[in-house]
Amino acid sequence: MHVKAFGGRNSLPSAFAGIKRMFIDRNSKVMVLTGAGISAESGLKTFREPGGMWDTYDWRELATPAAFEKSPEKVWEFYMERRRQIRDAQPNEAHKALVRLEKHMNPGRFLLVSQNVDDLHERAGQKNIIKIHGSAMRDICASCGSVLDSADSYNEFPPRHACGGLLRPDVVWFGEPLNSRDLKTAMDWLLSCDYFIVIGTSGNVFPVAQFVYQTEATKIYIGLEEPENSRGFQQVKLGKAGIVLPELIEELCEV
């Protein structure tokens, strides 16, 4: 059942009255998926909106293994700038609301899967999280696979690991497979969760964009505009995550 999107804080038409009556029991199983939209109110750019990252830069030149092979310096310059912006950003009300939701749930009944490579969920206090596209705040050695916390600066570019291999940001680039263990955990949760709440992602990037079609859970989307995969959701609530999410979680969990 696809219920049309609507905007505004209190315009809960009857079709959404259920969202008010729906109550998430502490023992329900809740899976949350976030995208760049949840970090927008922290001042970080999204990707596909006008003025967004891929509107400004060509991802083929910056977020693929071939790009790194061709010009590691250029790729490092791009990620060091994003790292600076992430370090200057703070978690917003939406990140904090998800921490309250996790605390509301009984142990083992909450999982956050984030496509974001920033660390705002972690800095907000989120515990059970899978970063399915990796983290811009970690580096990995392209030769030996060692993972390091990112340094604020390097004395050479591109930086090298002690083993001599090139370091790269520990993110999943286009054309790279997602971590198989993370993907299996996500699949297991999709098959068993009661609620699948998706926030701030345009539904353009695969295989994550297909998740909504791979679960029988109650599926709610929160974002500024209808995502590409909006037909997969029973409920689409348009608005800023920093405003809508705290209100929704308060209604659903009375927290």
Ligand code: BV8
């Ligand atoms: C792979 C890390 C296979 C780097 C990123 C079908 C099946 C499988 C693959 C494919 C397929 N079709 C195409 C592919 C290939 C490709 C793909 O999906 N291409 C797209 C462009 C069509 N997928 C891949 O390459 C994936 N790998 O499939 O490998 C394989 C298997 C075996 C062996 C080899 C290969 C890897 C994909 C991961 C790529 N990495 N990022 C980095 O970030 O630097 S993707 C990038 O997009 C980010 O991770 C980002 O998180 C992700 C999703 O973007 P969104 O988060 O949705 O951001 P967007 O701007 O689009 O939307 C933001 C939304 O927020 C908007 O809707 C907006 O309205 C809303 N919003 C804004 N403000 C607010 C808000 N909402 C609420 N409140 C607000 N205030």
